[in-house]
Amino acid sequence: MEIVILAVVIAVVVIGALGGLVIGSRRKKRQPPPQAEAPTETPEITAPPGQPQAPEAGGEPGRAPQDTGPATAEAEPPAPVVIEPEAPPAIEVPEPAAGRLVRLRARLSRSQNALGKGLLTLLSREHLDDDTWEEVEDILLTADVGVAPTQELVGRLRERVRVLGTRTPEELRALLREELLALVGTDLDRTVHTESGLDTPGIVLVVGVNGTGKTTTTGKLARVLVADGQSVILGAADTFRAAAADQLQTWGERVGARTVRGPEAGDPASVAFDAVKQGTEAGADVVLIDTAGRLHTKTGLMDELGKVKRVVEKHAPVDEVLLVLDATTGQNGLVQARVFAEVVDVSGIVLTKLDGTAKGGIVISVQRELGVPVKLVGLGEGPDDLAPFEPGAFVDALIGT
Template sequence: MTGVWIFWTVIAIVGLAILIGGAVVYLDGRKQRELEQAEKGELEAATGDEDVVVAPPLSEFDDPEGAGVGVETIERPAEPVVEAETVAVEEPVAPELDRPEAPLSRWARLRRRLSSSNNALARALADLLSVDKIDADVWDDFETTLITSDLGVGPATELTDALRKRLAVDGVADPAEAKEVLTEELLKLVDPSLDRSLNLTPAKEGDPAVVLVVGVNGTGKTTTVGKLARVLVADDKSVVLGAADTFRAAAAEQLATWGERVGVETVRSDVDGADPASVAFDAVAKGVESGADVVIVDTAGRLHTKTGLMDELGKVKRVIEKKAPVTEVLLVLDATTGQNGMTQARIFAEVVDVTGIVLTKLDGSAKGGIVVQVQRELGVPVKLVGLGEGVDDLAPFDPEGFVQGILGE
């Protein structure tokens, strides 16, 4: 009897537990549904009429954290489209070009600078006019000073003899008259009858005039080419520059900078040590193609002691003339080099038939007599002179202005 009672007691306990568990599950499910309905109502109130998409719960394989928690995704309202503001792009402004000084005003300025210098020739002439009595010793000293001023022995003797004939041996009665005599005799030596104009007339119509510029390193040759371009631009000439000094890396860049300042194109090679004759030929070809008035070709500074390099310079001239004849060969000389400059001048004249001289650095440290001597030696005129480092300190040579300048007028 006791066993039966225990059996039914266990059955009753199990049944009660099942009822209690079912009630708990029912209540939890009901509570969960109420919570979901509440949340759905809150979302609808917050988003208005927009649809709410509720993603199903992620499985433990889909959830990166393995938690199996669902993620609710809410569509955001589209952001307003903002049109991009149109910005005007300014065109690049071309650099302003230099306005080179006119040749005539250049020479007036350079003459004033020459008259203020204290070169040997100017001192010799001033000393002669300042003495009370001119005797044999004075004339000897005067002639010696002329020679040391790079006038040369022959021209110095000629000037001394001419002055001795025209001036009284006992003294200078009228200093103004004596100065006039000095001016006349010195002007004869400088020789105003020589044609000092640049030959810029092409051999045939359609070709440019071709100016070949030669000289040794250190005379200011490349700078002279750049300054000459400015002189020609001031005369309303269209110019092309040829950078045929291919052995000095900075020469082409330097020349291009000079050209850019006045709107002049420079033909150059991108290869260091390129054939100079080829670059010169291309420059002349460009001049023909563009209808330029003048092509100026800069060449490498040649040492007159190296025959091979001098031969190459002759080659440059020959190659150029396959395209257009060379109308002018300018030899650049440093006025301060004296007799060494004369040696260079003679060698260059033998190679390329120099037609004109450019004297650079003819300032207070130079000896003005080299103007006379170089003309006598080569039989060609000084056509251009430089009296400073300024970009427009190169001007056509004027014999009368030169004589007046060294006499302090």
Template sequence: METVILAVIIALVAFVAVGGGLVVGSRRKKRLPPAPPAAPTVTEPPAEPHIGDEAEVPRDEPRRTIEEVELPEALPRTPPEALELPEAPELEIPEPTEGRLVRLRSRLSRSQNTLGKGLLSLLSREHLDEETWEEIEDILLTADVGVTPTQELVERLRQRVKVLGTRTPADLRQLLREELIALIGTDSDRTLHTESHEERPAVVLVVGVNGTGKTTTTGKLARVLVADGRSVVLGAADTFRAAAADQLQTWGERVGARTVRGPEGGDPASVAFDAVKEGISEGADVVLIDTAGRLHTKTGLMDELGKVKRVIEKHGPVDEVLLVLDATTGQNGLVQARVFAEVVDITGIVLTKLDGTAKGGIVVAVQRELGVPVKLVGLGEGADDLAPFEPGAFVDALIGD
């Protein structure tokens, strides 16, 4: 019986072993899914060298100790007192203003030919008929004397020529000289009010439209004052034109005048205020304020000019307000003059570009328009070509000898 049971157990074990092998075999025979395609071979970049790696095979070279290394020789040290400092620019000595207009009379040659000599030629005719007097009127109008002053002058010339009778060239010249001087006027105060006060300098405000030569005139005026023995401080209140402050500073440096300036596009009134303040602290005689060249059609800008004047007056009254006019603009300059006179109280006129122009009569017209005298005239591009206006010398330059 035991033998039979043992045989059965052995048979079961054998059967299980055979069945397990069949299962394993069947699993092994099952087909697996195809492997994905191999990725392309990528060549990796060479590894970057790290600290400590040798860039190349070291070469056999003799090595020196620190004691064997030769140091370069030290350069000799120059003592500070031996250093060459840049030389300060040599100050220029402006020409004296007395008699300057007489020295510059040749600059009025074209005005002389047109106005003075033209009038003398017509007045020298044997018979002065209506056509001749009309020609005289045309010459005066072409020279920008103005309609009303022209009519007054012609009427007075008619009367005096009739009384004079015989007319020699010398008589005619004297006659014309007297009448032109009377037309320009000799009663006006043409002096520049630049006398310093007890606690502050005199203040001169220079105004005018673009292109009249205002900044240049301010610089030349500084030379006029220095030539007369005054110390000057310049205020570059034209902050809207990039080169204006540089230009004014260059003019000042040539005669030793300090320039106060502000940032480009800054507040002009602030610069003007600081310039007067600097003039007070330095004890200067005169402060010249160059303002922006404002178009007379820009109401806001003109109002700002009034603000500049009001801010300056916190230090004290402005002594002079000079309006710079271009003589070549003729009657158009009178429109500018009227607008400026409404904003600030003009005390004097500077006529520039009067050299080589046939517009000498603008002196009469602008004075009549504003009731303000011409105080300075510009007769050229030279540094000392700005001259105090003298009616007698001006008329002599117009009509010649």
């Protein structure tokens, strides 16, 4: 009996324990699960019909970003980039051409030392014997005056000094100035002819050998003409040098002169023809034609230069042919000058680099050799350093007055 009662008690205890476990398990299942942080889902915003869905930043198209407050600077759309058109280059107003040589007189200082001061020093000696006069000749020859002009000048100086007897520095300077002026020539026409007398522009052809500064001289001459109130068209007929047309166009743009150019390695005569044609149609006053540099010994190139002149003259006669010579070449430049004069009938000389590195006597010898006047001289690298040649100012610069 006791055993039965004990078994019943044990069974009741076991059943109660099992029931507690079941109830505890059910209670745990009824508790809500803990809230876990999850990414907030962005609501989908539908755009009105006919408009595209705005894409979410860094997400899928058609989903707009959640409005989290005021937009930051990074979220703003970039401002549109406005590209301003390039402004045309400012038109320069060149300084007047008249009197430039006087203003640039200091550029002739080295030539002055070689020629003027040397002669004055010798002529101031107490006794002028044959040795002294030979020294005078040497100075003149070294200054590129040339043999014939030197002999002529020395002969006249010897005679006048002998007649004068006494020689003060002022008298010697006046005497030397007078004789040099006679050699340079005061009665030559040094005007750059730019008036045709017809219904066409004046035509100026610029020629010379390689490296004399023709293109630069043409650009500077355009400034001289614009300073005198003339309208200019530039013809870039140097088609062999790639940078020549660009260089000439840059010079023209600075003073408002249009440049006519052709294809690289094209026919220079065609470019020159078009320049005159466009100049006539535009009513320009002057057409300046820059030709390619060429060695005087190259027969084919010299014939081509003659062709350029003949083609241009189908429109109108050429009013001026300017030969550009490098003054530092001295007497060697005279050989070049003779050949060019035969081919294109040179009417005027432009001496470049006459800024202290050259010898002033070249002015005298080149005029004697060609029978044509020096009309312009280059006295530096500045845009307005091309000056009309003035004999009086030039001689004064040489002898230091």
